[in-house]
Amino acid sequence: MPAERRTYRREGEERRREALIDAVLDLVAEGGPQAATVRAIADRAGVTAGLIRHYFQTKEDLTRAAYRQVMVKMTTDNARVLDTAPADPATRLAAFVAASLRPPVLDSVAFGIWAGFVHLIRKDPAMRDVHAQTYLGYRDMLQQLIADLGRVNDPAVLRAQAIASNAVIDGLWMEGCVLPDSFDPGELERIGLSSVGAILGFDLSSHLPVAA
Amino acid sequence: MPAERRTYRREGEERRREALIDAVLDLVAEGGPQAATVRAIADRAGVTAGLIRHYFQTKEDLTRAAYRQVMVKMTTDNARVLDTAPADPATRLAAFVAASLRPPVLDSVAFGIWAGFVHLIRKDPAMRDVHAQTYLGYRDMLQQLIADLGRVNDPAVLRAQAIASNAVIDGLWMEGCVLPDSFDPGELERIGLSSVGAILGFDLSSHLPVAA
Protein backbone atom coordinates (compact mmCIF):
# COMPACT_ATOMS: atom_id res chain seq x y z
CA MET A 1 0.00 0.00 0.00
CA PRO A 2 1.40 3.33 -0.98
CA ALA A 3 1.98 5.38 2.14
CA GLU A 4 0.22 8.73 2.06
CA ARG A 5 2.15 11.88 1.50
CA ARG A 6 2.82 13.75 4.65
CA THR A 7 0.86 16.93 5.07
CA TYR A 8 2.69 20.21 5.38
CA ARG A 9 2.27 23.93 5.70
CA ARG A 10 3.86 26.54 3.50
CA GLU A 11 6.20 28.67 5.49
CA GLY A 12 7.87 30.93 3.00
CA GLU A 13 11.45 31.59 2.23
CA GLU A 14 12.65 33.39 5.33
CA ARG A 15 11.35 30.94 7.92
CA ARG A 16 12.59 27.92 6.00
CA ARG A 17 16.05 29.29 5.41
CA GLU A 18 16.36 30.12 9.06
CA ALA A 19 15.19 26.67 10.14
CA LEU A 20 17.65 24.99 7.79
CA ILE A 21 20.53 27.13 8.98
CA ASP A 22 19.70 26.45 12.60
CA ALA A 23 19.61 22.74 11.84
CA VAL A 24 23.09 22.89 10.32
CA LEU A 25 24.48 24.66 13.37
CA ASP A 26 22.86 22.20 15.75
CA LEU A 27 24.29 19.25 13.91
CA VAL A 28 27.77 20.68 13.49
CA ALA A 29 27.89 21.54 17.18
CA GLU A 30 26.93 18.00 18.11
CA GLY A 31 28.91 15.88 15.72
CA GLY A 32 31.13 18.01 13.55
CA PRO A 33 30.69 18.96 9.91
CA GLN A 34 30.35 15.40 8.73
CA ALA A 35 27.20 15.03 10.80
CA ALA A 36 25.48 17.77 8.82
CA THR A 37 24.25 15.72 5.87
CA VAL A 38 21.40 16.95 3.74
CA ARG A 39 19.07 14.32 5.12
CA ALA A 40 19.97 15.00 8.73
CA ILE A 41 19.59 18.73 8.17
CA ALA A 42 16.19 18.32 6.58
CA ASP A 43 15.07 15.97 9.33
CA ARG A 44 16.17 18.39 12.04
CA ALA A 45 14.38 21.24 10.29
CA GLY A 46 11.17 19.22 10.01
CA VAL A 47 11.34 19.09 6.25
CA THR A 48 12.30 16.67 3.52
CA ALA A 49 15.68 16.71 1.88
CA GLY A 50 14.55 17.98 -1.49
CA LEU A 51 13.50 21.30 -0.05
CA ILE A 52 17.08 22.26 0.67
CA ARG A 53 17.75 22.51 -3.03
CA HIS A 54 14.74 24.77 -3.37
CA TYR A 55 16.18 27.41 -1.07
CA PHE A 56 19.88 26.82 -1.53
CA GLN A 57 21.46 26.10 -4.87
CA THR A 58 23.82 23.62 -3.26
CA LYS A 59 24.66 22.24 0.13
CA GLU A 60 27.84 24.27 0.16
CA ASP A 61 25.65 27.33 -0.20
CA LEU A 62 23.72 26.42 2.92
CA THR A 63 26.93 25.73 4.77
CA ARG A 64 28.29 29.13 3.89
CA ALA A 65 25.12 30.83 5.06
CA ALA A 66 25.23 28.97 8.36
CA TYR A 67 28.82 29.90 8.96
CA ARG A 68 28.15 33.52 8.15
CA GLN A 69 25.25 33.62 10.59
CA VAL A 70 27.13 32.11 13.51
CA MET A 71 30.09 34.40 13.07
CA VAL A 72 27.94 37.47 12.81
CA LYS A 73 25.95 36.43 15.87
CA MET A 74 29.06 35.94 17.94
CA THR A 75 30.51 39.34 17.13
CA THR A 76 27.10 40.94 17.58
CA ASP A 77 26.67 39.33 21.00
CA ASN A 78 30.05 40.63 21.94
CA ALA A 79 29.42 44.14 20.66
CA ARG A 80 26.07 44.41 22.45
CA VAL A 81 27.83 44.94 25.76
CA LEU A 82 28.84 48.36 24.48
CA ASP A 83 25.20 49.43 24.21
CA THR A 84 24.78 49.48 27.98
CA ALA A 85 28.35 50.40 28.87
CA PRO A 86 29.23 53.81 30.34
CA ALA A 87 30.85 56.46 28.20
CA ASP A 88 34.25 56.22 29.83
CA PRO A 89 36.61 54.70 27.20
CA ALA A 90 38.56 52.60 29.67
CA THR A 91 35.42 51.09 31.15
CA ARG A 92 34.06 50.37 27.69
CA LEU A 93 37.22 48.55 26.67
CA ALA A 94 37.27 46.57 29.91
CA ALA A 95 33.66 45.56 29.48
CA PHE A 96 34.30 44.53 25.89
CA VAL A 97 37.28 42.36 26.78
CA ALA A 98 35.50 40.73 29.70
CA ALA A 99 32.44 39.98 27.60
CA SER A 100 34.59 38.08 25.15
CA LEU A 101 35.71 35.72 27.89
CA ARG A 102 32.40 34.69 29.44
CA PRO A 103 29.18 33.24 28.07
CA PRO A 104 27.51 33.51 25.66
CA VAL A 105 30.63 34.29 23.70
CA LEU A 106 32.77 31.84 25.65
CA ASP A 107 30.67 28.87 24.72
CA SER A 108 31.90 25.40 23.91
CA VAL A 109 29.04 24.93 21.46
CA ALA A 110 30.00 28.05 19.54
CA PHE A 111 33.57 26.88 19.61
CA GLY A 112 32.62 23.48 18.26
CA ILE A 113 30.85 25.12 15.39
CA TRP A 114 33.74 27.41 14.71
CA ALA A 115 36.24 24.56 14.80
CA GLY A 116 34.08 22.49 12.52
CA PHE A 117 34.15 25.17 9.89
CA VAL A 118 37.85 25.92 10.06
CA HIS A 119 38.87 23.52 7.34
CA LEU A 120 36.26 25.01 5.04
CA ILE A 121 37.70 28.45 5.64
CA ARG A 122 41.02 27.35 4.25
CA LYS A 123 39.53 25.76 1.17
CA ASP A 124 36.71 28.06 0.15
CA PRO A 125 37.45 31.68 -0.80
CA ALA A 126 33.91 32.78 0.05
CA MET A 127 34.26 31.31 3.54
CA ARG A 128 37.64 32.92 3.92
CA ASP A 129 36.05 36.25 3.10
CA VAL A 130 33.42 35.78 5.79
CA HIS A 131 36.08 34.88 8.31
CA ALA A 132 38.32 37.76 7.38
CA GLN A 133 35.37 40.13 7.53
CA THR A 134 34.17 39.08 10.99
CA TYR A 135 37.66 38.64 12.37
CA LEU A 136 38.83 41.99 11.11
CA GLY A 137 35.54 43.54 12.18
CA TYR A 138 36.10 42.37 15.73
CA ARG A 139 39.69 43.52 15.68
CA ASP A 140 38.74 46.91 14.28
CA MET A 141 36.23 47.35 17.07
CA LEU A 142 38.92 46.51 19.56
CA GLN A 143 41.33 48.86 17.86
CA GLN A 144 38.79 51.69 18.00
CA LEU A 145 38.27 51.13 21.71
CA ILE A 146 42.01 51.22 22.23
CA ALA A 147 42.29 54.38 20.17
CA ASP A 148 39.55 55.98 22.25
CA LEU A 149 41.83 55.71 25.25
CA GLY A 150 43.84 58.46 23.58
CA ARG A 151 47.16 57.07 24.68
CA VAL A 152 48.54 56.13 21.26
CA ASN A 153 48.58 58.02 17.98
CA ASP A 154 50.96 56.03 15.79
CA PRO A 155 48.74 53.83 13.55
CA ALA A 156 51.37 51.10 13.34
CA VAL A 157 51.58 50.83 17.12
CA LEU A 158 47.81 50.84 17.31
CA ARG A 159 47.59 47.99 14.82
CA ALA A 160 50.15 45.91 16.69
CA GLN A 161 48.37 46.50 19.98
CA ALA A 162 45.05 45.50 18.48
CA ILE A 163 46.49 42.33 16.96
CA ALA A 164 48.16 41.35 20.20
CA SER A 165 45.10 42.10 22.32
CA ASN A 166 42.92 40.20 19.94
CA ALA A 167 45.33 37.27 20.01
CA VAL A 168 45.41 36.98 23.77
CA ILE A 169 41.62 37.14 23.88
CA ASP A 170 41.35 34.51 21.15
CA GLY A 171 43.82 32.26 22.87
CA LEU A 172 42.07 32.50 26.21
CA TRP A 173 38.72 32.00 24.51
CA MET A 174 39.95 28.90 22.72
CA GLU A 175 41.47 27.33 25.81
CA GLY A 176 38.47 28.17 27.94
CA CYS A 177 36.23 26.44 25.43
CA VAL A 178 38.35 23.33 24.98
CA LEU A 179 39.46 22.77 28.59
CA PRO A 180 36.83 24.58 30.64
CA ASP A 181 37.75 22.66 33.80
CA SER A 182 41.32 23.89 33.76
CA PHE A 183 40.35 27.40 34.87
CA ASP A 184 38.68 28.85 37.92
CA PRO A 185 35.47 30.86 37.45
CA GLY A 186 36.34 34.37 36.35
CA GLU A 187 39.99 33.49 35.97
CA LEU A 188 39.99 33.95 32.22
CA GLU A 189 38.34 37.36 32.46
CA ARG A 190 40.86 38.46 35.03
CA ILE A 191 43.82 37.21 33.06
CA GLY A 192 42.41 38.74 29.89
CA LEU A 193 42.04 42.15 31.48
CA SER A 194 45.48 42.18 33.05
CA SER A 195 47.09 40.87 29.85
CA VAL A 196 45.45 43.38 27.54
CA GLY A 197 46.25 46.02 30.12
CA ALA A 198 49.89 44.96 30.10
CA ILE A 199 50.01 45.05 26.31
CA LEU A 200 48.57 48.57 26.31
CA GLY A 201 50.60 49.74 29.29
CA PHE A 202 47.42 50.67 31.07
CA ASP A 203 45.67 49.35 34.16
CA LEU A 204 42.47 47.89 32.75
CA SER A 205 41.42 45.61 35.60
CA SER A 206 40.31 48.44 37.85
CA HIS A 207 37.91 49.78 35.22
CA LEU A 208 35.63 46.81 34.93
CA PRO A 209 32.04 47.71 35.85
CA VAL A 210 30.65 45.65 38.69
CA ALA A 211 28.22 43.43 36.79
CA ALA A 212 27.39 43.00 33.14
CA MET B 1 40.99 -10.29 -20.08
CA PRO B 2 41.92 -10.27 -16.44
CA ALA B 3 44.33 -7.41 -15.80
CA GLU B 4 47.49 -8.58 -14.11
CA ARG B 5 48.00 -7.99 -10.45
CA ARG B 6 50.33 -5.17 -9.69
CA THR B 7 53.68 -6.19 -8.35
CA TYR B 8 54.68 -5.03 -4.89
CA ARG B 9 57.38 -5.29 -2.27
CA ARG B 10 56.87 -6.26 1.32
CA GLU B 11 57.76 -3.42 3.62
CA GLY B 12 56.85 -4.49 7.11
CA GLU B 13 54.71 -2.93 9.75
CA GLU B 14 56.70 0.11 10.76
CA ARG B 15 57.33 1.51 7.28
CA ARG B 16 53.74 0.96 6.20
CA ARG B 17 52.20 2.53 9.26
CA GLU B 18 54.42 5.54 8.85
CA ALA B 19 53.57 5.89 5.18
CA LEU B 20 49.86 5.67 5.88
CA ILE B 21 50.03 8.26 8.66
CA ASP B 22 52.02 10.60 6.44
CA ALA B 23 49.44 10.16 3.72
CA VAL B 24 46.67 11.17 6.09
CA LEU B 25 48.51 14.31 7.10
CA ASP B 26 49.26 15.20 3.48
CA LEU B 27 45.65 14.87 2.48
CA VAL B 28 44.31 16.81 5.44
CA ALA B 29 46.76 19.55 4.61
CA GLU B 30 45.45 19.79 1.10
CA GLY B 31 41.74 19.28 1.45
CA GLY B 32 40.67 18.98 5.06
CA PRO B 33 39.66 15.87 6.99
CA GLN B 34 37.00 14.85 4.51
CA ALA B 35 39.64 14.49 1.82
CA ALA B 36 41.33 11.73 3.78
CA THR B 37 39.27 8.79 2.54
CA VAL B 38 40.63 5.29 2.80
CA ARG B 39 41.15 5.08 -0.94
CA ALA B 40 42.88 8.44 -1.17
CA ILE B 41 45.10 7.54 1.76
CA ALA B 42 46.07 4.21 0.24
CA ASP B 43 46.74 5.83 -3.11
CA ARG B 44 48.95 8.47 -1.56
CA ALA B 45 50.85 5.83 0.38
CA GLY B 46 51.41 3.77 -2.78
CA VAL B 47 49.27 0.93 -1.55
CA THR B 48 45.81 -0.48 -2.08
CA ALA B 49 42.94 0.33 0.24
CA GLY B 50 42.65 -3.09 1.80
CA LEU B 51 46.05 -2.81 3.40
CA ILE B 52 44.87 -0.12 5.78
CA ARG B 53 42.70 -2.63 7.54
CA HIS B 54 45.72 -4.88 7.90
CA TYR B 55 47.64 -2.36 9.95
CA PHE B 56 44.82 -0.42 11.56
CA GLN B 57 41.70 -2.04 12.92
CA THR B 58 39.59 0.83 11.66
CA LYS B 59 39.99 4.12 9.88
CA GLU B 60 39.35 5.94 13.15
CA ASP B 61 42.36 4.09 14.53
CA LEU B 62 44.55 5.46 11.79
CA THR B 63 43.11 8.91 12.36
CA ARG B 64 43.96 8.77 16.04
CA ALA B 65 47.50 7.69 15.30
CA ALA B 66 47.93 10.57 12.86
CA TYR B 67 46.57 13.04 15.39
CA ARG B 68 48.85 11.80 18.11
CA GLN B 69 51.87 11.99 15.86
CA VAL B 70 51.26 15.52 14.67
CA MET B 71 50.67 16.85 18.18
CA VAL B 72 53.77 15.19 19.55
CA LYS B 73 55.81 16.41 16.61
CA MET B 74 54.66 19.98 17.09
CA THR B 75 55.64 20.19 20.73
CA THR B 76 58.88 18.37 20.00
CA ASP B 77 59.75 20.75 17.18
CA ASN B 78 59.07 23.67 19.44
CA ALA B 79 61.13 22.31 22.32
CA ARG B 80 64.07 21.51 20.08
CA VAL B 81 64.96 25.19 19.79
CA LEU B 82 66.08 25.01 23.41
CA ASP B 83 68.73 22.43 22.58
CA THR B 84 70.80 24.95 20.65
CA ALA B 85 69.80 28.06 22.61
CA PRO B 86 72.28 29.86 24.88
CA ALA B 87 72.14 29.45 28.62
CA ASP B 88 70.79 32.94 29.29
CA PRO B 89 67.20 32.50 30.53
CA ALA B 90 65.83 35.57 28.73
CA THR B 91 67.32 34.48 25.43
CA ARG B 92 65.96 30.98 25.88
CA LEU B 93 62.46 32.27 26.52
CA ALA B 94 62.63 34.63 23.55
CA ALA B 95 63.82 31.85 21.27
CA PHE B 96 61.04 29.58 22.52
CA VAL B 97 58.33 32.16 21.92
CA ALA B 98 59.61 33.06 18.48
CA ALA B 99 59.85 29.42 17.46
CA SER B 100 56.19 28.96 18.27
CA LEU B 101 55.24 31.61 15.76
CA ARG B 102 57.09 30.51 12.67
CA PRO B 103 57.28 27.28 10.69
CA PRO B 104 57.36 24.40 11.28
CA VAL B 105 55.26 25.05 14.36
CA LEU B 106 53.17 27.72 12.69
CA ASP B 107 51.77 25.20 10.30
CA SER B 108 48.26 25.07 8.93
CA VAL B 109 48.41 21.29 8.72
CA ALA B 110 48.69 20.84 12.45
CA PHE B 111 46.01 23.38 13.07
CA GLY B 112 43.67 21.88 10.51
CA ILE B 113 44.01 18.43 12.00
CA TRP B 114 43.52 19.71 15.51
CA ALA B 115 40.44 21.71 14.52
CA GLY B 116 39.05 18.91 12.41
CA PHE B 117 39.03 16.53 15.30
CA VAL B 118 37.96 18.76 18.14
CA HIS B 119 34.77 16.76 18.36
CA LEU B 120 36.72 13.57 18.66
CA ILE B 121 38.82 15.18 21.37
CA ARG B 122 35.72 15.97 23.37
CA LYS B 123 34.12 12.57 23.01
CA ASP B 124 37.11 10.27 23.22
CA PRO B 125 38.90 10.27 26.59
CA ALA B 126 42.10 8.95 25.05
CA MET B 127 42.20 11.84 22.61
CA ARG B 128 41.42 14.31 25.34
CA ASP B 129 44.36 12.97 27.27
CA VAL B 130 46.66 13.50 24.32
CA HIS B 131 45.42 17.04 23.96
CA ALA B 132 45.68 17.89 27.64
CA GLN B 133 49.10 16.31 27.80
CA THR B 134 50.55 18.28 24.90
CA TYR B 135 48.81 21.50 25.87
CA LEU B 136 49.79 21.39 29.52
CA GLY B 137 53.24 20.14 28.60
CA TYR B 138 53.77 23.18 26.46
CA ARG B 139 52.45 25.53 29.11
CA ASP B 140 54.59 23.95 31.81
CA MET B 141 57.64 24.41 29.64
CA LEU B 142 56.73 28.04 29.17
CA GLN B 143 56.14 28.47 32.88
CA GLN B 144 59.54 26.98 33.68
CA LEU B 145 61.24 29.37 31.27
CA ILE B 146 59.42 32.28 32.91
CA ALA B 147 60.41 31.03 36.35
CA ASP B 148 64.03 30.82 35.21
CA LEU B 149 63.99 34.57 34.71
CA GLY B 150 63.92 34.78 38.47
CA ARG B 151 61.65 37.78 38.53
CA VAL B 152 58.61 36.15 40.12
CA ASN B 153 58.32 33.83 43.07
CA ASP B 154 54.58 33.73 43.79
CA PRO B 155 53.29 30.50 42.19
CA ALA B 156 49.87 32.01 41.53
CA VAL B 157 51.37 34.93 39.64
CA LEU B 158 53.61 32.55 37.75
CA ARG B 159 50.63 30.45 36.72
CA ALA B 160 48.66 33.46 35.54
CA GLN B 161 51.62 34.75 33.55
CA ALA B 162 52.10 31.35 31.94
CA ILE B 163 48.44 31.08 31.02
CA ALA B 164 48.37 34.56 29.56
CA SER B 165 51.61 34.11 27.64
CA ASN B 166 50.42 30.80 26.32
CA ALA B 167 47.13 32.36 25.30
CA VAL B 168 48.66 35.19 23.32
CA ILE B 169 50.96 32.72 21.58
CA ASP B 170 48.06 30.40 20.83
CA GLY B 171 45.95 33.26 19.53
CA LEU B 172 48.68 34.53 17.24
CA TRP B 173 49.46 31.00 16.14
CA MET B 174 45.82 30.36 15.34
CA GLU B 175 45.34 33.53 13.33
CA GLY B 176 48.60 33.00 11.52
CA CYS B 177 47.52 29.52 10.52
CA VAL B 178 44.05 30.53 9.38
CA LEU B 179 44.88 33.83 7.69
CA PRO B 180 48.56 33.58 6.81
CA ASP B 181 48.33 36.42 4.28
CA SER B 182 47.02 38.92 6.81
CA PHE B 183 50.40 39.34 8.47
CA ASP B 184 53.76 40.55 7.28
CA PRO B 185 56.69 38.14 7.50
CA GLY B 186 58.03 38.15 11.03
CA GLU B 187 55.16 40.28 12.27
CA LEU B 188 53.69 37.56 14.42
CA GLU B 189 57.04 36.78 16.02
CA ARG B 190 57.59 40.44 16.81
CA ILE B 191 54.14 40.93 18.27
CA GLY B 192 54.47 37.72 20.24
CA LEU B 193 57.73 38.80 21.82
CA SER B 194 56.55 42.26 22.73
CA SER B 195 53.23 40.95 24.08
CA VAL B 196 54.75 38.24 26.23
CA GLY B 197 57.29 40.81 27.34
CA ALA B 198 54.51 43.19 28.32
CA ILE B 199 52.72 40.47 30.24
CA LEU B 200 55.89 39.64 32.14
CA GLY B 201 56.96 43.27 32.56
CA PHE B 202 60.23 42.47 30.88
CA ASP B 203 61.78 43.51 27.58
CA LEU B 204 61.94 40.27 25.65
CA SER B 205 62.35 41.55 22.10
CA SER B 206 65.96 42.59 22.58
CA HIS B 207 66.96 39.11 23.68
CA LEU B 208 66.12 37.24 20.52
CA PRO B 209 69.19 35.55 19.04
CA VAL B 210 69.95 36.62 15.49
CA ALA B 211 68.90 33.50 13.59
CA ALA B 212 67.35 30.22 14.58
Added chain:
DNA sequence: AGATTACTTATACAGGCGTATAATTTCAGG
Protein backbone atom coordinates in the same frame (compact mmCIF):
# COMPACT_ATOMS: atom_id res chain seq x y z
C1' DA C 1 64.26 -26.08 -4.19
C1' DG C 2 59.84 -26.41 -1.89
C1' DA C 3 56.67 -25.46 1.72
C1' DT C 4 54.96 -22.04 4.71
C1' DT C 5 53.81 -17.62 6.51
C1' DA C 6 51.88 -13.25 6.26
C1' DC C 7 51.93 -9.31 3.46
C1' DT C 8 49.35 -7.33 -0.25
C1' DT C 9 46.01 -7.06 -3.92
C1' DA C 10 41.49 -7.45 -5.68
C1' DT C 11 36.68 -7.68 -5.46
C1' DA C 12 32.24 -7.39 -3.35
C1' DC C 13 28.83 -5.30 -0.48
C1' DA C 14 25.57 -2.53 1.95
C1' DG C 15 24.73 1.91 3.02
C1' DG C 16 25.06 6.94 2.78
C1' DC C 17 26.16 10.93 0.14
C1' DG C 18 24.65 15.15 -2.79
C1' DT C 19 21.96 16.08 -6.68
C1' DA C 20 18.23 16.03 -10.14
C1' DT C 21 13.50 15.83 -11.34
C1' DA C 22 8.76 14.41 -11.41
C1' DA C 23 4.55 14.20 -8.73
C1' DT C 24 1.60 16.24 -5.45
C1' DT C 25 -0.24 19.51 -2.21
C1' DT C 26 -1.02 24.04 -0.39
C1' DC C 27 -2.55 28.55 -0.81
C1' DA C 28 -3.83 33.00 -3.01
C1' DG C 29 -6.44 35.61 -6.57
C1' DG C 30 -9.96 35.87 -9.92
Added chain:
DNA sequence: CCTGAAATTATACGCCTGTATAAGTAATCT
Protein backbone atom coordinates in the same frame (compact mmCIF):
# COMPACT_ATOMS: atom_id res chain seq x y z
C1' DC D 1 -15.20 27.54 -6.41
C1' DC D 2 -11.87 27.07 -9.41
C1' DT D 3 -7.59 27.82 -11.55
C1' DG D 4 -2.65 28.51 -11.50
C1' DA D 5 1.64 29.28 -9.44
C1' DA D 6 4.68 28.15 -5.85
C1' DA D 7 6.04 25.25 -2.05
C1' DT D 8 6.92 20.71 -0.66
C1' DT D 9 7.24 15.75 -0.97
C1' DA D 10 8.81 11.67 -3.05
C1' DT D 11 11.68 8.97 -5.77
C1' DA D 12 15.58 7.79 -8.47
C1' DC D 13 20.38 8.04 -9.92
C1' DG D 14 25.30 7.66 -9.86
C1' DC D 15 29.06 8.03 -7.07
C1' DC D 16 31.72 7.38 -3.04
C1' DT D 17 32.28 5.68 1.64
C1' DG D 18 34.18 2.22 5.14
C1' DT D 19 34.35 -2.58 5.84
C1' DA D 20 34.74 -7.52 4.95
C1' DT D 21 36.78 -11.38 2.72
C1' DA D 22 38.78 -14.22 -0.76
C1' DA D 23 42.70 -14.75 -3.82
C1' DG D 24 47.45 -14.29 -4.90
C1' DT D 25 52.33 -13.17 -4.38
C1' DA D 26 56.66 -12.15 -2.15
C1' DA D 27 59.90 -13.32 1.16
C1' DT D 28 61.51 -16.74 4.87
C1' DC D 29 62.71 -20.95 6.63
C1' DT D 30 64.07 -25.66 6.21
